[in-house]
Amino acid sequence: MHSDALLRLAEYFAEFPGIGERQSKRFVYFLLSKHPEYLRDLAHSIMDIQKNISRCELCYHFFSGRGEKLCETCTNPATDTTLLMVVEKDADYEAMKKSGMYLGRYFVLGGLVPITSKEAHSRVRIDELVRALKQQAGLKEIILALSLNPHGEHTDTYLREVLSSTTRELGITITSLGRGLSTGTELEYSDTSTLKNAFKNRQ
Amino acid sequence: MHSDALLRLAEYFAEFPGIGERQSKRFVYFLLSKHPEYLRDLAHSIMDIQKNISRCELCYHFFSGRGEKLCETCTNPATDTTLLMVVEKDADYEAMKKSGMYLGRYFVLGGLVPITSKEAHSRVRIDELVRALKQQAGLKEIILALSLNPHGEHTDTYLREVLSSTTRELGITITSLGRGLSTGTELEYSDTSTLKNAFKNRQ
Amino acid sequence: MHSDALLRLAEYFAEFPGIGERQSKRFVYFLLSKHPEYLRDLAHSIMDIQKNISRCELCYHFFSGRGEKLCETCTNPATDTTLLMVVEKDADYEAMKKSGMYLGRYFVLGGLVPITSKEAHSRVRIDELVRALKQQAGLKEIILALSLNPHGEHTDTYLREVLSSTTRELGITITSLGRGLSTGTELEYSDTSTLKNAFKNRQ
Amino acid sequence: MHSDALLRLAEYFAEFPGIGERQSKRFVYFLLSKHPEYLRDLAHSIMDIQKNISRCELCYHFFSGRGEKLCETCTNPATDTTLLMVVEKDADYEAMKKSGMYLGRYFVLGGLVPITSKEAHSRVRIDELVRALKQQAGLKEIILALSLNPHGEHTDTYLREVLSSTTRELGITITSLGRGLSTGTELEYSDTSTLKNAFKNRQ
Numbered sequence: 001m002h003s004d005a006l007l008r009l010a011e012y013f014a015e016f017p018g019i020g021e022r023q024s025k026r027f028v029y030f031l032l033s034k035h036p037e038y039l040r041d042l043a044h045s046i047m048d049i050q051k052n053i054s055r056c057e058l059c060y061h062f063f064s065g066r067g068e069k070l071c072e073t074c075t076n077p078a079t080d081t082t083l084l085m086v087v088e089k090d091a092d093y094e095a096m097k098k099s100g101m102y103l104g105r106y107f108v109l110g111g112l113v114p115i116t117s118k119e120a121h122s123r124v125r126i127d128e129l130v131r132a133l134k135q136q137a138g139l140k141e142i143i144l145a146l147s148l149n150p151h152g153e154h155t156d157t158y159l160r161e162v163l164s165s166t167t168r169e170l171g172i173t174i175t176s177l178g179r180g181l182s183t184g185t186e187l188e189y190s191d192t193s194t195l196k197n198a199f200k201n202r203q
Numbered sequence: 204m205h206s207d208a209l210l211r212l213a214e215y216f217a218e219f220p221g222i223g224e225r226q227s228k229r230f231v232y233f234l235l236s237k238h239p240e241y242l243r244d245l246a247h248s249i250m251d252i253q254k255n256i257s258r259c260e261l262c263y264h265f266f267s268g269r270g271e272k273l274c275e276t277c278t279n280p281a282t283d284t285t286l287l288m289v290v291e292k293d294a295d296y297e298a299m300k301k302s303g304m305y306l307g308r309y310f311v312l313g314g315l316v317p318i319t320s321k322e323a324h325s326r327v328r329i330d331e332l333v334r335a336l337k338q339q340a341g342l343k344e345i346i347l348a349l350s351l352n353p354h355g356e357h358t359d360t361y362l363r364e365v366l367s368s369t370t371r372e373l374g375i376t377i378t379s380l381g382r383g384l385s386t387g388t389e390l391e392y393s394d395t396s397t398l399k400n401a402f403k404n405r406q
Numbered sequence: 407m408h409s410d411a412l413l414r415l416a417e418y419f420a421e422f423p424g425i426g427e428r429q430s431k432r433f434v435y436f437l438l439s440k441h442p443e444y445l446r447d448l449a450h451s452i453m454d455i456q457k458n459i460s461r462c463e464l465c466y467h468f469f470s471g472r473g474e475k476l477c478e479t480c481t482n483p484a485t486d487t488t489l490l491m492v493v494e495k496d497a498d499y500e501a502m503k504k505s506g507m508y509l510g511r512y513f514v515l516g517g518l519v520p521i522t523s524k525e526a527h528s529r530v531r532i533d534e535l536v537r538a539l540k541q542q543a544g545l546k547e548i549i550l551a552l553s554l555n556p557h558g559e560h561t562d563t564y565l566r567e568v569l570s571s572t573t574r575e576l577g578i579t580i581t582s583l584g585r586g587l588s589t590g591t592e593l594e595y596s597d598t599s600t601l602k603n604a605f606k607n608r609q
Numbered sequence: 610m611h612s613d614a615l616l617r618l619a620e621y622f623a624e625f626p627g628i629g630e631r632q633s634k635r636f637v638y639f640l641l642s643k644h645p646e647y648l649r650d651l652a653h654s655i656m657d658i659q660k661n662i663s664r665c666e667l668c669y670h671f672f673s674g675r676g677e678k679l680c681e682t683c684t685n686p687a688t689d690t691t692l693l694m695v696v697e698k699d700a701d702y703e704a705m706k707k708s709g710m711y712l713g714r715y716f717v718l719g720g721l722v723p724i725t726s727k728e729a730h731s732r733v734r735i736d737e738l739v740r741a742l743k744q745q746a747g748l749k750e751i752i753l754a755l756s757l758n759p760h761g762e763h764t765d766t767y768l769r770e771v772l773s774s775t776t777r778e779l780g781i782t783i784t785s786l787g788r789g790l791s792t793g794t795e796l797e798y799s800d801t802s803t804l805k806n807a808f809k810n811r812q
Contacts, residue, residue, distance in 0.1 A: 027422055051411070
């Protein structure tokens with residue numbers, strides 16, 4: 001692949017989540033063999049996605065709507081405004097929404113705070129979250145809904161620290177998603193931490 | 204492999220957990236090339252395992268000890284006799300024991316009740332469990348500690364039904380291990396059931 | 407993901423080689439969070455790939471060059487014109503080129519002939535291949551270099567049939583890549599066909 | 610698993626090909642729960658395998674037969690005694706035999722010569738192989754049939770060196786299994802060595 005144009009496109013694709021160098025080249029060859037019109041449509045589709053998508057100014061979720069400031073969940077009067085669930089990213093938001101059991105507001109943090117990071121503020125939307133807390137009238141509980149891996153746990157701890165004075169002041173409770181056995185967990189192969197949580201949280 | 208003796212041994216190995224036909228043959232060739240003394244030692248080791256191992260008459264756990272009736276956990280005065288944890292098999296018992304946070308008694312059920320089974324009694328130690336409940340003075344809580352898969356969940360439901368009259372009579376509470384996020388759970392890829400449990404059991 | 411624009415883009419990505427529905431959505435979210443300028447650059451990069459890339463009119467390989475008709479290999483006087491290697495696709499061409507041991511011409515077939523196909527002609531460049539054979543002065547040997555899977559083997563057989571009268575007429579030999587043990591082949595786990603080829607082609 | 614007897618048996622199983630520590634313990638629990646008669650039968654089956662199995666004094670293949678010195682292939686008058694195929698182990702012998710296309714004699718080397726080894730002689734049956742060469746009347750060709758991995762290739766080179774004077778003296782040709790594409794080989798993902806062999810050995 002000696003053309004600069006092909007290599008540059010392959011480099012773009014190699015940045016896509018989960019795509020390595022080899023597959024990025026296959027993408028390029030795949031596109032090379034397509035009709036020019038297909039490429040034009042794809043390119044326009046890429047340029048257009050942000051056009052009709054807005055990022056909610058309250059919860060930072062991407063939503064369908066041109067020029068609108070607030071997403072449907074944030075404006076829906078049926079949304080339970082006593083709850084605010086903090087998720088890492090849009091895909092987590094969608095997974096939770098799809099489960100159908102949570103009916104409150106959300107806040108998309110925009111990432112996790114890496115354990116080793118010294119610039120947590122620049123990585124995630126801390127200031128925006130604090131502002132959202134203060135703006136949500138009637139808020140009683142913030143639910144930290146982060147994946148159960150080292151960065152997720154670190155972010156949970158970090159958020160509890162950073163938010164503590166604000167939540168104390170406003171009388172808001174901070175909770176985290178429950179821990180224990182998840183679908184498919186086999187006791188025999190479980191780590192001590194999962195078994196401890198499962199025992200502690202038995203019911 | 205045209206010798207009947209080899210094929211018969213390969214068939215034995217093919218019954219071992221997780222071993223297929225091909226690997227069972229590799230085991231046979233592996234043993235064929237060993238010194239006769241090695242084979243004799245291995246064979247004796249196999250015949251001997253049950254000699255110095257007893258199955259506890261109370262909890263049905265295998266333990267080291269010749270001719271003894273009760274295992275160390277069942278006889279240890281430090282064991283918390285207000286609790287009884289029901290596990291499927293010895294490996295689960297060991298995993299839980301190793302985690303170090305549970306200090307009560309155990310009961311090894313000897314299997315799970317398959318969803319489709321009509322002979323649950325013959326599959327697991329129900330009668331023995333009921334008897335164990337009645338014999339354990341001061342018992343306050345039975346903890347069902349089963350893997351979170353369809354058979355495990357079915358067994359949980361089944362045990363709660365079968366034990367209900369006895370536990371009501373004796374004033375014993377039935378609990379199950381807590382459910383939610385386990386180590387490594389990514390929200391984005393979680394099923395609805397795990398998310399529901401994690402939300403319901405937030406804290 | 408309820409926006410039509412997002413879903414349409416996700417559908418595009420789901421057509422990419424090796425990409426499923428879930429990953430295609432991750433691509434979309436990945437792009438959503440990028441700066442508009444990044445999207446514009448990527449889109450232009452996609453539209454541009456064919457601009458500076460030509461498909462060689464002789465061998466059908468994509469190559470770097472605007473408006474040129476023949477690729478470097480086809481025009482290079484050092485290329486051995488007594489040989490013509492038929493490959494399925496550009497990636498195979500590149501793998502072979504990179505190995506550095508073949509110095510003749512190539513022909514990119516554009517696909518394989520599926521075993522069940524009744525329209526072989528519309529699937530691969532047969533007519534173009536016959537024409538290339540006739541145009542290549544001094545051609546002595548065509549090397550069928552197809553992957554060793556059912557469709558590849560079927561295509562090999564098909565090409566030998568279709569080309570036989572032309573090659574006989576022009577005095578051209580048809581060969582296929584050698585078969586036997588490839589890097590990593592373990593005898594114990596090899597299929598009969600590989601062992602047969604390896605034995606037959608011993609040297 | 611605190612019983613010495615259990616741990617010792619688990620250690621035996623952990624030596625079995627492809628078995629790790631965890632699975633070896635599962636084997637032990639599996640056997641613990643079996644009927645004593647089952648264990649006795651398994652143990653006898655293990656002790657018995659060598660009883661009715663002999664190792665051929667010519668080719669070192671294990672074969673069914675008590676007290677016999679030569680295997681069926683070595684004694685069968687239909688066996689082609691102009692050929693001798695050197696394989697690493699019994700499983701390779703079986704794979705080759707099963708393919709049905711080779712009808713000559715075999716020699717089981719008993720291992721490969723590791724690249725870094727300085728004691729090749731103690732690892733594989735070199736002296737026995739030289740003796741077998743000399744004893745096989747009418748032998749014309751030795752086929753080195755070793756897996757195509759670094760140790761296999763090293764052993765191939767090593768054998769050619771060690772055997773060269775004997776084979777030259779006796780007028781015996783040394784060949785190796787053919788190399789090229791094996792079943793399933795995709796050109797795009799092939800290493801240079803496989804492509805080189807496939808091109809060189811085209812036909």
